[in-house]
Amino acid sequence: MGYYLVDYENVKKDGLNAINKLTERDKVCIFYSQNAETMTFGLHRRLNESVAHISFQKVEVGTKNALDFQLVTYLGYIIALKEDKNYYIVTKDNGFNSVCQYWSKRNIDVSIVADLTGRNLKQEKDDLYNEVDKLLIDKDIVQKVTDIIVQYKTKQGINNALIKNFPSKDHKQASEIYKMIKPLLKDKKGK
Numbered sequence: 001m002g003y004y005l006v007d008y009e010n011v012k013k014d015g016l017n018a019i020n021k022l023t024e025r026d027k028v029c030i031f032y033s034q035n036a037e038t039m040t041f042g043l044h045r046r047l048n049e050s051v052a053h054i055s056f057q058k059v060e061v062g063t064k065n066a067l068d069f070q071l072v073t074y075l076g077y078i079i080a081l082k083e084d085k086n087y088y089i090v091t092k093d094n095g096f097n098s099v100c101q102y103w104s105k106r107n108i109d110v111s112i113v114a115d116l117t118g119r120n121l122k123q124e125k126d127d128l129y130n131e132v133d134k135l136l137i138d139k140d141i142v143q144k145v146t147d148i149i150v151q152y153k154t155k156q157g158i159n160n161a162l163i164k165n166f167p168s169k170d171h172k173q174a175s176e177i178y179k180m181i182k183p184l185l186k187d188k189k190g191k
Helices: 008-016 041-049 066-080 094-104 121-135 139-151 155-165 172-185
Strands: 003-007 027-032 053-058 086-090 109-113
Touching: 003 008, 003 066, 008 027, 008 041, 008 086, 027 066, 053 066, 066 086, 066 094, 086 094, 094 109, 121 139, 121 172, 139 155, 139 172, 155 172
Parallel strands: 003 027, 003 086, 027 053, 086 109
Antiparallel strands: none
16 A cells, blocks of 8 residues: 655656556556657557556746656655555655655655566666676676666767767777667656
8 A cells, every 4th residue: 555656757658567466556657748748559558458547737837846846845745644554656866855855754655666566766776786787698787777777868968978988999899789788768758
């Protein structure tokens, strides 16, 4: 039983993994904006089939972190209503750590999770590390490549970081690494 506040701008459809595992006592509120207001037919079907109570909050954008502020405001509102005992912010944004610390000092359990499976950001990064490790031949660069994937939101950013971190005259090493890890980048923006 939990209340999940989903930062959809940040996690997209992957943040809703395991929606089918929630119970009728779970609540999911998906915060989205004009920057992220589309979903696949598959996700739409999974949301409709879920027994959890699902609601949507379209937020107004125009300022930096607008969605984050509105999500945190809503969190305070539902905590005041005593809606639940376990609250989860579904995001990959470490900026919410201070929110968790604030509520922890008041004996309210608020956790950051990467998706509805309950994986935290460290577990997600460990899973990514294992996937990168399977793809790369040179095991000495796995951690650096994993860190680059986590740090950048776009495929172009990842490519540029690889070129910067693995320089060569013709960018051959960076290009080869990018080709190997490309299947792991499907949730990143860009071509």
